[in-house]
Each structure stands twice: as C-alpha cells, then as structure tokens.
Amino acid sequence: MGQTLSEQILxxxxxxxxxxxxxxxxxxxVVMSHDSLTPGIIKILRQxxxxxxxxxxxxxxxxxxxxxxxxxxxxxxxxxxxxxxxQEHNIRLFEVGRGICHQVLVEEKIAMPGKxxxxxxxxxxxxxxxxxxxxxxxxxxxxxxxxxxxxxxxxPETLRVTVKGRFRIGVDAKDLALKxxxxxxxxxxxxxTVEYHGxxxxxxxxxxxxxxxxxxxxxxxxxxxxxxxxADDFPAPSWLSIDPEAVYARTVVVNLNDLEPxxxxxxxxxxxADVSDVAGTKVSVIFIGTCTNGRYEDLRIAAxxxxxxxxxxxxxLIITPAxxxxxxxxxxxxxxxxxxxxxxxxxxxxxGMCMGRHQGTLGEEDVCLSTANRNFKGRMGSPKARIxxxxxxxxxxxxxxxxxxxxxxx
Amino acid sequence: MARVWKFGADIDTDQIxxxxxxxxxxxxxxxxxxxxxxxxxxFAKTAQPGDVIVALENFGxxxxxxxxxxxxxxxxxxxxxxxxxxxxFYRNALNLxxxxxxxxxxxxxxxxxxxxxxxxxNGRLIRGxxxxxxxxLPKFARDILSAGGIIPYVRKYGRFPGEA
Numbered sequence: 001m002g003q004t005l006s007e008q009i010l011x012x013x014x015x016x017x018x019x020x021x022x023x024x025x026x027x028x029x030v031v032m033s034h035d036s037l038t039p040g041i042i043k044i045l046r047q048x049x050x051x052x053x054x055x056x057x058x059x060x061x062x063x064x065x066x067x068x069x070x071x072x073x074x075x076x077x078x079x080x081x082x083x084x085x086x087q088e089h090n091i092r093l094f095e096v097g098r099g100i101c102h103q104v105l106v107e108e109k110i111a112m113p114g115k116x117x118x119x120x121x122x123x124x125x126x127x128x129x130x131x132x133x134x135x136x137x138x139x140x141x142x143x144x145x146x147x148x149x150x151x152x153x154x155x156p157e158t159l160r161v162t163v164k165g166r167f168r169i170g171v172d173a174k175d176l177a178l179k180x181x182x183x184x185x186x187x188x189x190x191x192x193t194v195e196y197h198g199x200x201x202x203x204x205x206x207x208x209x210x211x212x213x214x215x216x217x218x219x220x221x222x223x224x225x226x227x228x229x230x231a232d233d234f235p236a237p238s239w240l241s242i243d244p245e246a247v248y249a250r251t252v253v254v255n256l257n258d259l260e261p262x263x264x265x266x267x268x269x270x271x272x273a274d275v276s277d278v279a280g281t282k283v284s285v286i287f288i289g290t291c292t293n294g295r296y297e298d299l300r301i302a303a304x305x306x307x308x309x310x311x312x313x314x315x316x317l318i319i320t321p322a323x324x325x326x327x328x329x330x331x332x333x334x335x336x337x338x339x340x341x342x343x344x345x346x347x348x349x350x351x352g353m354c355m356g357r358h359q360g361t362l363g364e365e366d367v368c369l370s371t372a373n374r375n376f377k378g379r380m381g382s383p384k385a386r387i388x389x390x391x392x393x394x395x396x397x398x399x400x401x402x403x404x405x406x407x408x409x410x
Numbered sequence: 411m412a413r414v415w416k417f418g419a420d421i422d423t424d425q426i427x428x429x430x431x432x433x434x435x436x437x438x439x440x441x442x443x444x445x446x447x448x449x450x451x452x453f454a455k456t457a458q459p460g461d462v463i464v465a466l467e468n469f470g471x472x473x474x475x476x477x478x479x480x481x482x483x484x485x486x487x488x489x490x491x492x493x494x495x496x497x498x499f500y501r502n503a504l505n506l507x508x509x510x511x512x513x514x515x516x517x518x519x520x521x522x523x524x525x526x527x528x529x530x531x532n533g534r535l536i537r538g539x540x541x542x543x544x545x546x547l548p549k550f551a552r553d554i555l556s557a558g559g560i561i562p563y564v565r566k567y568g569r570f571p572g573e574a
Contacts, residue, residue: 023572074437122474138476138502152570187468355429376424383448
C-alpha cells in the first residue's frame with residue numbers, strides 16, 4: 001500500500017511504517033515558539049513540570065514577531081524573559097524586526113523537506129511549503145516537547161488537492177487558497193493533511209501562501225510536494241517522494257483557468273465571494289502583510305498596480321513585510337519607493353496588525369481589506385470592525401479606488 | 411445545578427478569548443475573566459463553576475492559543491459538548507483536563523439556559539426527568555482526563571499516551 005507525504009514523514013520520524021489513524025510518539029526536528037507564547041511555555045516548564053532543562057536546545061527556535069517591537073512594559077518584560085532564557089539555554093532566537101517565524105524558518109532553511117516542525121502557532125502548517133510536516137500545538141504540548149524532546153501525534157488522513165491549469169493575469173495563489181476554503185469549508189479538512197498536487201511550477205512564495213492557509217480549513221498540515229521549481233533549493237531526502245499508490249480520504253480538483261479573484265467576507269474565512277460580488281464595498285484600511293502574503297513578491301504585485309499613482313483619499317495602506325530579508329529585497333529594487341510614493345506606510349517586519357495588538361488595530365467603524373488569513377470577529381481589533389481577505393493585487397486595486405476593486409479592471 | 415451555555419457553529423478561539431486579552435498583553439489580569447468577553451459578555455460576567463458549553467460544529471477553530479482553553483479551565487467549565495471540535499482545541503482541552511464530548515443527541519436536546527446535572531463518573535447528564543448517556547471517549551482521551559491532563563499524565567506514567 002502506498003503512502004501519503006504525511007505517512008512517509010511520520011513513518012521516518014517514528015522509525016516504523018505508520019498509516020493514517022495510527023498514534024505515534026516522535027522527536028520533532030524543530031520546535032518553534034514566538035514571543036506571544038514562549039513566556040507562558042517557560043512558566044509551564046518551570047512551574048508545572050518543575051524542570052529547568054530543555055532536552056534538545058539545538059532543536060528549539062524562538063521568534064520575536066507577534067508584538068515586535070514591544071508595545072507595553074508587559075510585553076517588553078516578557079520578551080526580556082525569553083531573551084534571558086534563550087541565552088542561558090543556548091537557544092536560537094530571531095530578534096524583533098527579523099520577521100514572522102514562518103517566513104524566517106524557511107529563509108534560514110530550518111524548515112526543510114521531510115522535517116517535522118511543531119510550533120506554538122496554528123499557521124505552522126506553513127512549513128509544508130517546503131515539504132515539511134508542520135503543525136501547530138498549544139503551549140503545554142510545546143513545553144512537553146522542550147522537556148522530553150518528544151510529542152505524540154495521530155497520523156492524519158490526507159485530502160488531495162489536484163490543481164490544473166495556470167493563473168490568469170490578476171489571479172494568484174491567494175485566490176486559490178480562498179477558493180479552496182470556499183469549496184472545502186472551514187472544517188472540511190479537520191484533522192487531515194492537505195496535499196497540493198500539480199504545482200511543480202509554483203514559486204516558493206506562492207507555496208507559502210497556500211500552506212499557511214491549510215489550517216483555515218481545519219487541517220493539521222498542508223504540504224506542497226517539494227518538487228519542481230523549489231527542488232534545487234530545498235532538496236528532498238531520498239525516502240520522500242510522491243507515491244502514486246498513496247490513499248487519499250478525498251480529492252478536490254481545481255482548475256485555475258476559470259479562477260476569478262476571490263474575497264473572503266466577514267466574519268468567516270470560508271465565506272468567500274468572487275471579487276465582482278463585493279466590488280464597490282467601501283474600506284478604510286488596507287493591510288498587506290503576514291505569513292500568508294507579506295513577501296517581496298506580494299509587495300511587488302502591489303507596487304506594479306500602484307506605480308505612479310496615489311492611494312485613494314480617506315484610506316490607509318499599511319504594509320508590514322514578512323521579514324527583514326523581504327523588506328530588503330523590496331528596498332534594493334525600488335519596490336519600496338513605489339509603495340511609499342503611492343502613500344503607503346511601513347511597519348516593522350513581523351505579524352503587524354494581524355491579531356489586533358499593535359501597528360494598526362482596527363476601531364469600530366473600520367472596514368479592512370487584508371491579505372492576511374483570518375477575518376474572525378474582533379481578530380484585528382474592535383468586534384464591530386469588518387475584515388475582508390484577498391490577494392495583494394485586490395488589496396492594491398482597493399487601495400487605489402477606496403472601494404473593493406478588481407485588479408483586472410484598472 | 412449547572413447552566414447550559416449554548417453556542418452555534420464555528421466558534422473560533424478569537425471569540426473565546428480575543429488575542430488582545432492574551433496573558434502576554436495583560437500579564438496582571440486573570441484570563442478567566444476574558445472568557446467570551448466580547449462574543450458573549452454575560453458568560454464572562456455570570457458563568458459559574460460546573461456550567462457546561464454546548465455548541466454545533468467545529469468548536470474552537472482558528473488559533474492554537476491555549477489560553478482560550480485556560481480561560482475556560484479557570485472558569486471551571488464542567489464539560490463541552492459539540493457536534494465536532496477543531497483539532498488543536500480538542501487536544502488543548504484534553505491536555506488541560508477539560509472533558510469534551512462529540513455528542514449530537516445531547517447537543518440537539520439541550521437549550522441555552524437549561525439547568526442540568528453533570529455526572530461524569532457515572533457517564534450521565536440529567537435534565538429534569540431526562541437522563542442522557544455521555545458518549546464513551548477514545549481510550550487516550552479517557553486516560554489523559556482521568557490523570558487530570560497531559561502534564562499529570564506524563565508525570566505519573568513517565569511517557570506519552572500510546573508510548574511503549
């Protein structure tokens with residue numbers, strides 16, 4: 001019987017052949033946590049487990065991205081606690097401004113094909129962009145992984161997405177991700193891995209967009225096979241390959257040739273419409289950023305639409321690059337200047353306003369069109385604010401018009 | 411007697427505790443006070459220890475934030491019944507020792523504001539004259555809950571559930 005990518009990766013990690021439905025106890029290759037939860041994980045380790053030592057400090061990674069730089073004395077003190085802990089235990093820490101954990105671990109090649117990466121963050125599915133098994137866990141599970149070097153998992157079933165065709169102009173991976181949320185729904189992949197096939201041509205940044213949003217369908221992991229254009233940069237181990245005999249719980253086929261720009265409408269990610277159905281909706285804020293869409297390529301798409309033009313009056317365009325490297329790429333080739341000249345404002349690389357804590361928290365009257373991944377009520381600030389999710393191209397077109405706009409009609 | 415708090419489908423963790431109310435953001439506050447603070451303020455104000463949550467599909471979707479579960483633990487929620495649970499929430503709840511059941515019959519029968527008696531040791535939930543059987547949990551879940559959560563479990567047995 002053949003094996004899905006998750007079965008292959010978890011079999012390798014468990015040292016025996018496992019199938020979906022099996023329980024395994026494994027040693028994750030990487031255990032990631034960020035500033036929002038690491039202080040609490042340290043507390044669980046010390047107070048509830050009563051230990052000070054981390055089993056494999058070299059496998060831990062800390063990232064300062066959720067409130068970065070600190071916005072209050074409390075967050076500053078919590079971050080300093082994490083810095084001290086990292087220094088005492090010799091743990092890698094990516095500082096304020098370096099960027100979002102999920103972006104940085106890919107840039108630094110800490111997440112690699114075939115690795116098991118667990119993170120204190122639901123968007124840890126992002127590591128599937130390079131063929132890793134990435135999954136999010138709560139603080140207690142992460143604390144136990146620090147203490148024992150291990151975690152337990154149920155091997156997930158796999159939902160196969162088969163993609164046909166190519167994006168038309170003005171349509172990209174975000175539209176595919178939203179279309180999949182629309183088809184599969186918010187819990188249609190609960191407990192499963194989503195495997196994305198037919199995408200050998202898809203660049204890394206687009207794969208990251210897809211994998212980050214697997215969790216929005218309830219998925220435990222979202223894996224794009226590490227084949228095609230990323231294979232040279234992210235070589236797969238010999239034991240990891242697409243198995244034609246693999247058994248899938250369900251297959252969903254999407255044809256890109258007739259995909260329109262998609263917009264997720266308040267207040268659920270799977271409440272998705274074609275852009276034409278919501279065009280004309282007035283917005284007050286446009287946010288371009290996050291682990292889903294804050295990379296150079298996303299900024300470049302926005303810049304190409306905004307070049308030589310100005311953001312509509314009465315609208316704020318807030319851009320938060322996913323990492324310092326992505327910001328620098330945009331600086332070097334002038335993309336950043338185009339955006340600033342169009343009236344955008346720039347914040348520190350990191351999660352930015354995604355979870356409503358700083359750098360653009362929404363008020364009651366705000367209507368935001370965001371390139372992020374969640375539009376739950378209250379996610380970005382006031383529960384009365386409304387959040388639409390869309391691609392960078394739709395975001396830029398919307399910034400230009402002040403109302404939700406189709407980038408193909410500019 | 412305990413009160414039933416009934417919710418709809420797809421209650422995300424931002425509804426349970428908004429990210430702005432995380433312990434990271436309010437280190438001196440009790441996160442228990444933030445349980446449903448915006449989505450259901452009367453829960454935040456008046457829920458009593460032992461009260462139960464009843465919800466439709468996909469309860470707890472979204473963020474992995476364990477403090478959403480921690481808030482419910484601090485409120486001493488007696489159990490959560492739903493048509494289904496989001497994966498990370500289910501695991502976090504077991505880890506923190508909150509009993510949770512996929513129980514379509516109970517979800518359908520119970521209404522918001524019902525007064526009930528929850529009798530987990532005997533596998534029963536009682537409303538007036540009616541007695542509902544609690545569905546049996548998977549073995550790993552029973553084992554974790556009877557230890558009082560994953561940390562007491564690992565401390566007691568020196569291993570994870572299912573580990574040799």
